[in-house]
Each structure stands twice: as structure tokens, then as C-alpha cells.
Amino acid sequence: MFSRTSPTMVTPQAALRGRDFYDFPIPEKHAVLGTPLQGPWPEGTAVIYLALGCFWGAEKAMWELPGVVTTAAGYMGGYTSHPTYEETCTGYTGHTETVLVAYDPTVLPTAELLRTFWQLHDPTQGFRQGNDRGTQYRSAIFTTTDEQYEAAITTRDAYAPELRAHGYGDITTEIRSVADRDGVPGAGEFYYAEDYHQQYLHKVPHGYCPVHSTGVACPIPS
Secondary structure: OOOOOOOOOOOOOOOOOEOOOOOOOOOOEOOOOOOEOOOOOOOOOEEEEEEEOOHHHHHHHHHOOOOEEEEEEEEEOOOOEOOOHHHHHOOOOOOEEEEEEEEOOOOOOHHHHHHHHHHOOOOOOOOEEOOEEOHHHOEEEEEOOHHHHHHHHHHHHHHHHHHHHOOOOOOOOEEEEOOOEOOEOOOOOOEEOOHHHOOHHHHOOOOOOOOOOOOOOOOOOO
């Protein structure tokens, strides 16, 4: 395997084949919250998938939010089934490092969750975050409901002029439903990352994971 930092998505034909099963065990419980990593979760729990660069710091920021039921690090948005970290790092799976966020929308409204997402990274950088380069670090929101999809578009459109006013370019965040929508192929399945990636900054408190926030506040549309 080798690192692939080309800012070009791999084609389905060139992507790694993957496998029909996980090549490693998935932990049953969240190391911090104590909740099931793969469900089932309480009735009314919503699930969204957020990609904003390295998933270590992103996952920690998400599990600290009130109303979050569980989080998990993984890979999504590509073509290879059940990929490994090493495979994803080549860029030949098409996946981006992604955080599963299961949350209670009556405590944490989707728009508020997305405001945190936008403010945690620079969504204008294309296939990178800071020095982390490659399609596996691209910004993305993968939604599971119409409400989430609409909130993603609405918050993006509210944030874009704020970023431009501070000298940033256009938002490059990929916004897709998990399932096919309006003729656009869905993002597909979320694949859990290896055990050592799950809640990494809890297990390794001084682990390195840079923050790439622009420092620009994201307004919540009324």
C-alpha cells in the first residue's frame, strides 16, 4: 500500500475490491459514553454521518455535545466494502474519514449539530484539511432523513457568505443522502474503523489531531 494524496476521486472501476466482512473486531460499547457502538439505540435517536478531516478529533468534539447518544469513527462515501485504515489511506477506496453521530434531536437539534460541524473545520479546502491531503480527508455530510438533508443545505447556504466575508472561498463540502436521492447515488454504507481508532483521544489523551477551524461563526437560519 502507498499514500495517495492526489486531489482526484478514484473511479469505481479502479477502487479496491474490499471484502464481505470486517477484518477486525468492532467494540460493543463506546469507551466514554458506555452506549452501544452499533445500536440498538433509544427510540427517536437520529443518525447522521459527518466528515471533517481526521476523525480522531472530530469524534471527540461530537461525543462531548449534549444529546449525543454515541459516536464512532469509520469510512464512508466510497466504493470499497469493509475497508481497512491502510486501504483508505491509499485513496483507492473512495471513502472519507467519517464520524457516525447518533443523537437525540429533541435535545440537540440537527441545525445546532451542523453548526458545530461547520465551525470545527475549514469546509472550503476540497480534498484536504490542513496538511492532511487526499480524498480521504474531504468534508462531507451524509444524511439519513429529509430533515437532515434540508438542514445541511440551509446551514451551508447561511455559512457560505460568512466565510466569503472573511476571505475564504466556496464551500466544497459534499452533501449526500445515504440512500439514492433525486437521481443522485447515495453515499452507501458506513464502515466502522478499527478498535484503536474508536474514541482514540480518550484512549490516547495527548494524541495529535490538529484543529482546522476557520474561527468564523456559523449562523443558524431562522
